Amino acid sequence: MDEEKSEKHPPKEEEGKYIRMKKFPFIMGIFLLIFLTAGITTIALTFGDEKVSSIAPNPYSEFDKLYSTYDTIKDKFYEDVDEDKLVNGAINGMIDALGDPYSDYMNEEEASSFHESISSSFEGIGAEIQEQDGQIMVVSPIKNSPAEKAGIKPNDIILSVNGKSLEGLSANEAVLKIRGKKGTKVDLAIQRAGVSDPIKVKLTRDTIPLETVYAEMMDDGIAKIQVTSFSEHTVEELEDAMDKMDKEGMKGMVLDLRGNPGGLLDQAWKMASIFVPNGEKLLQIEYRNGEKEVYKSENNGEFKKPVVVLVDDGSASASEIVAAAVSESAHIPLVGVKTFGKGTMQTATDFKDGSNFKYTAAKWLTPNGNWIHDKGIKPDIEVKLPDYASLPYISPDKEWKIEDSSNEIKAAETMLKETGYNPGKADGFYDAATAEAVKKFQADHDLKETGVLKDETTVSLMQELRDKISKNDTQMKRAVEEVKKQIK
Structure with missing residues (x-):
């Protein structure tokens, strides 16, 4: 269904120099996040001890085989079984069947690690990863992280950690093997396109900082502002950086989104609205039934100085939302190479036991209705780095x-x-x-x-x-x- 069903606007935040927004209700409260850390995971099944009366009709007869298998293993397997592992295994199997690298079930430990990477600093090597075709692929290293300093690149495949293969693991399982306390060492084997032999990399884990915006005044009053991810305070950091650059005489700006793997969706909306004129589209969200929600900017004080946006193959998800919005709705030129290409949106649900379920709930489309998934965004001006x-x-x-x-x-x-x-x-x-x-x-x-x-x-x-x-x-x-x- 191509017809636009409704229009939505980003949520209200404190008014800043460059953002003026009004409050709006979230759609079902689900689209708070875009998550780049991928994997393969779950839908919730619960197994109770109570028996349903045989008189009542079974609304889920398709689960009969599952219940029967669970009961048989629980009662007749030759060794005692961990019931939680059986349930988690069933959930993982269901998500595996989706074939979607962005849907995940996370146990308590994995969920804790997941929340850490979104809302606080953490200790590790500093690389966003996702599972793809049974392998663990780097989306992008984080700025100033051990991974970046070691030369790890987008699209590198991590074959093993400390000699143990990652083949067949979910992204969340791989993260738990890669992460560790600051100061500890980890050995990775990396497969890179165009390099015949695996590259051996020894890294020392470190604290990955919360800071996501880095500003610097260059010659001729042109500010370079790099955004490395979309975390809870990214737009606030960006506004502060822009104010600082203004005081230093900023005449124009380069917004650097290279190597930015994404993050929180609300931050992408707000950032795009700094540059997109009032009433212009930011993005569209398309559901499985074809219905679309259109999000528009309500920014009456958009940034009016010259801007160029830098992107590369490590720019993904929320970065691509910003790039597409400013390109199509504010005609801001994009420079660099084609972006990663993630055009789906995830929502997460926390369970009472601390585990977590993340699943792909919709597609996102550019203001003009383009779906960039697996295709990426081609910059207006293609420029490669030296070999x-x-x-x-x-x-x-x-x-x-x-x-x-x-x-x-x-x-x-x-x-x-x-x-x-x-x-x-x-x-x-x-x-x-x-x-x-x-x-x-x-x-x-x-x-x-x-x-x-x-x-x-x-x-x-x-x-x-x-x-x-x-x-x-x-x-x-x-x-x-x-x-x-x-x-x-």
């Missing part, structure tokens, strides 16, 4: 020296070349030229001149490359050019 931005991680725990050969050595040779040192041909063979380049690098960085690549030398080399990528951010440079065009 060396995709070089694989090199483990500092490994020692590489003359006569060694590996793909990691090839990556190191390329890093040396890109940072101004000549290792000869980047062929993966550690020869005298490679050792000499490493010695020169060590001398320039006050490191012991051994010509051996390991420990601090490896860490310093990767940091040097990250600094170069940041300085030669081709996507940001093009976005700044576009803002300057608008200022003129």
